[in-house]
Amino acid sequence: MxxxxxxxxxxxxxxxxxxxxxxxxxxxxxxxxxxxxxxxxxxxxxxxxxxxxxxxxxxxxxxxxxxxxxxxxxxxxxxxxxxxxxxxxxxxxxxxxxxxxxxxxxxxxxxxxxxxxxxxxxxxxxxxxxILGASGLTVWDSINRVADLKKGETIYISSAAGTLGQLAGQIAKRKGLRVIGSAGTDEKVAYLKNQLGFDAAFNYKTQDKREALTAAVGPQGLDVYYDLVFDNTVEIALDLFNPHGRVVTVGLLAGHKGGELASPKNIVHLLLKQIRWEGYTVFEHFDQFENFWKEVTPLIKSGEFKYxxxxxxxxxxxxxxxxxxxxxxxxxxxxxxxxxxx
Ligand SMILES: NC(=O)c1ccc[n+]([C@@H]2O[C@H](COP(=O)([O-])OP(=O)(O)OC[C@H]3O[C@@H](n4cnc5c(N)ncnc54)[C@H](OP(=O)(O)O)[C@@H]3O)[C@@H](O)[C@H]2O)c1
Structure with missing residues (x-):
């Protein structure tokens, strides 16, 4: 050479x-x-x-x-x-x-x-x-622009220990929500509860998803599903939603592995409970980087947001x-x- x-x-x-x-x-x-x-x-x-x-x-x-x-x-x-x-x-x-x-x-x-x-x-x-790249911007912007989180509400995040999920949970916690997450190993579930302050978390691979999510949501009902998976988990969320619930679909993890995509049989809840289901992609919002960094970088540096x-x-x-x-x-x-x- x-x-x-x-x-x-x-x-x-x-x-x-x-x-x-x-x-x-x-x-x-x-x-x-x-x-x-x-x-x-x-x-x-x-x-x-x-x-x-x-x-x-x-x-x-x-x-x-x-x-x-x-x-x-x-x-x-x-x-x-x-x-x-x-x-x-x-x-x-x-x-x-x-x-x-x-x-x-x-x-x-x-x-x-x-x-x-x-x-x-x-x-x-x-x-x-x-966390400070396009993934972090996606979470910050989709939560601010689409999810309309309100103090005291309950949010469920799928793939909660992943790049997007861990930030979504911490932003929701900071806004005063009750936060539930799921992940695929017990180690990740422990991380969500013990390190990130999630109120509840479960292993979606070893536990029955419907039973675990229903128990975690409890009588308060669900208000927001931050969907990173786009499979039929949304069917469970639709059953558990309070009126005016929101599904924010941001990820497609099931699809990345060739799995079946969401086709909920109970989609009628959109009408009956006046639910809003909205998708989000970050590609139109790169102009928000400076605003995102201004707000989130100090929280990363101070250790308030962990990753x-x-x-x-x-x-x-x-x-x-x-x-x-x-x-x-x-x-x-x-x-x-x-x-x-x-
Ligand atoms: N809309 C946008 O603009 C935008 C921007 C960035 C990313 N995204 C999307 O958001 C999603 C999450 O991205 P990320 O970077 O944070 O990924 P991530 O959650 O870090 O992805 C990897 C993890 O996904 C979990 N996983 C894999 N298949 C799964 C399934 N079928 N159900 C549940 N969990 C599964 C695995 O963890 P476990 O051990 O927990 O299974 C794996 O460690 C992706 O679909 C990504 O393409 C969208």
Whole structure:
């Protein structure tokens, strides 16, 4: 290999997982030695440092995506630049990035970048891939804009120990709600109750979901279901709702694993109990980052808001397997894969 060459590994979609959870056979990692790219005006050449592992990556497996590179959120370091906004040596917080060791990013790829200068250096950079990144903004904005939480109400959060769930629970607690969560291991359930101050939590894998949720909600009834799963758990929530209950559907975890999506038989409760069911996606709301950081960063720094994250060390060849383990719930909190130090 000469000085003008690099070794680059890239992850491709080898097969589309149709109706099943993705497995190793759906990914292919290819490593090549290649010449450093010639940059066009406005482009940059970056070394990727950390990838945020997010369930939505499953959407990359859309029909027709076979042989495409897998795309996710990540941090990079600029090695060469023909763009005045990005300087060699600086890192930046970036929206989307292919799963590879190095990438060339053209002006049209740089739409959702956040320069590192605008973030708080007292917080670990990895937090900006999770609780202070797009995931945190999603929770903060969907709760403020859609959920309409009122003091004294009861909220139930599915996948409560995940990246979004843990922040949703703490914001709801701070607003004076009674907070119930579910997660897939006893360790996560204990974390919700003992560390995050949830009023009740249960293991949705080992307990009967209807019985456990009904017992946790009790005679007070349910007011808000913060839905990160989009399966038929919503049917239980509809039965337990008080009048004017709200379902805020933000996640699709059941779908990411090829599972059946919500099709509640008791949807008539929408009318009978005057329930509002609203979906939310963050992509139209990135202009809210500054407001979100202003309010939430001090709460993270003071320790009032807690979060757990799992930063896994590895290389591009480990991303697919780490992602699959993440989808199975093998890690605690926000999960990212770090290739090298920042
Ligand atoms: N609307 C938006 O703009 C937006 C933005 C960001 C994320 N999201 C979505 O929000 C959802 C949550 O994201 P996240 O990053 O916080 O993920 P996460 O909860 O950290 O996701 C991983 C966890 O999900 C749990 N899980 C997996 N399958 C499940 C199922 N069928 N039912 C219940 N739990 C399941 C597993 O934990 P257990 O051990 O508990 O099973 C796993 O550890 C995802 O669907 C994501 O795509 C939406």
């Amino acid at each position: 000469t000085k003008s060459q690099i070794t680059n590994s890239r992850v491709y979609i080898a097969q589309i997982p149709e109706g099943v959870a993705p497995n190793k056979s759906h990914f292919r990692t290819v490593t090549t030695t290649e010449d450093k790219p010639e940059l066009q005006e406005g482009s940059i050449f970056v070394k990727n440092i950390l990838f945020s592992l997010d369930p939505y990556i499953r959407h990359d497996f859309a029909e027709g995506a076979k042989e495409a590179e897998v795309i996710g959120f990540g941090f990079s370091k600029v090695l060469e630049s023909k763009n005045p906004k990005f300087h060699v040596g600086s890192s930046y917080f970036f929206g989307t990035l292919p799963w590879s060791s190095y990438s060339v990013l053209r002006p049209q790829d740089l739409g959702e970048t956040f320069n590192i200068d605008s973030i708080d250096k007292d917080v670990p950079l990895s937090a900006y891939s999770g 757990t994250e799992s930063v896994v060390d590895g290389g591009v060849e480990d991303i697919a397997e780490t992602y699959l383990r993440f989808l199975e719930g093998a890690y605690q909190g926000k999960v990212s894969l770090k290739f090298s130090d920042f």
